[in-house]
Amino acid sequence: GAGVSQSPRYKVTKRGQDVALRCDPISGHVSLYWYRQALGQGPEFLTYFNYEAQQDKSGLPNDRFSAERPEGSISTLTIQRTEQRDSAMYRCASSPRGGLGTEAFFGQGTRLTVV
Amino acid sequence: EDKVVQSPLSLVVHEGDTVTLNCSYEVTNFRSLLWYKQEKKAPTFLFMLTSSGIEKKSGRLSSILDKKELSSILNITATQTGDSAIYLCAVTYSGTYKYIFGTGTRLKVLA
Numbered sequence: 001g002a003g004v005s006q007s008p009r010y011k012v013t014k015r016g017q018d019v020a021l022r023c024d025p026i027s028g029h030v031s032l033y034w035y036r037q038a039l040g041q042g043p044e045f046l047t048y049f050n051y052e053a054q055q056d057k058s059g060l061p062n063d064r065f066s067a068e069r070p071e072g073s074i075s076t077l078t079i080q081r082t083e084q085r086d087s088a089m090y091r092c093a094s095s096p097r098g099g100l101g102t103e104a105f106f107g108q109g110t111r112l113t114v115v
Numbered sequence: 116e117d118k119v120v121q122s123p124l125s126l127v128v129h130e131g132d133t134v135t136l137n138c139s140y141e142v143t144n145f146r147s148l149l150w151y152k153q154e155k156k157a158p159t160f161l162f163m164l165t166s167s168g169i170e171k172k173s174g175r176l177s178s179i180l181d182k183k184e185l186s187s188i189l190n191i192t193a194t195q196t197g198d199s200a201i202y203l204c205a206v207t208y209s210g211t212y213k214y215i216f217g218t219g220t221r222l223k224v225l226a
Contacts, residue, residue, distance in 0.1 A: 004157070031212060042203055042216035056213060091157070103149055104214055106157040
């Protein structure tokens, strides 16, 4: 597609429910990132994919968070048993070569609210 | 620990003013520094600075990288209300593909 597309744009869920956030990167981009951004803060790294391989998941806060990119294109970030502290803007980004002299392009984000 | 610090945290100016935003970093094996503008939608890319490109300019915006001081500035001249946004600085370094972001500077330009 023309840009990075994320869905849903907004998600309200009850505490304890699982949620799945979707990211469709720019066509042909090798690298895909998930970031979380709290109000008034910069994006915080969660995880990185190179094609379908999850090469860095050091930013995932705990084992309730997982991500996949099975065919090297669309990615899903799943949060199990959501808690109120998970409420944030979740941003996906893609880049042609991932930090190697290229910029990352961001999607509009999914605003997650856990009530 | 890798760190990117931006200052000021927020800034209010009037149209026509010139502003300078600061970004300092502490990373090992620095590779590049990027500036983004974040309005209500997605952060949009402004500049990328590396050892081989320490100064960039686009219209009223310009940026310089000071590798000795481990910092960068983003200048906006003749500010307009449309420049109101959060300006984010990010750094990359060898050994990782991730971008490390600062907390951003919130700029408000008054008419």
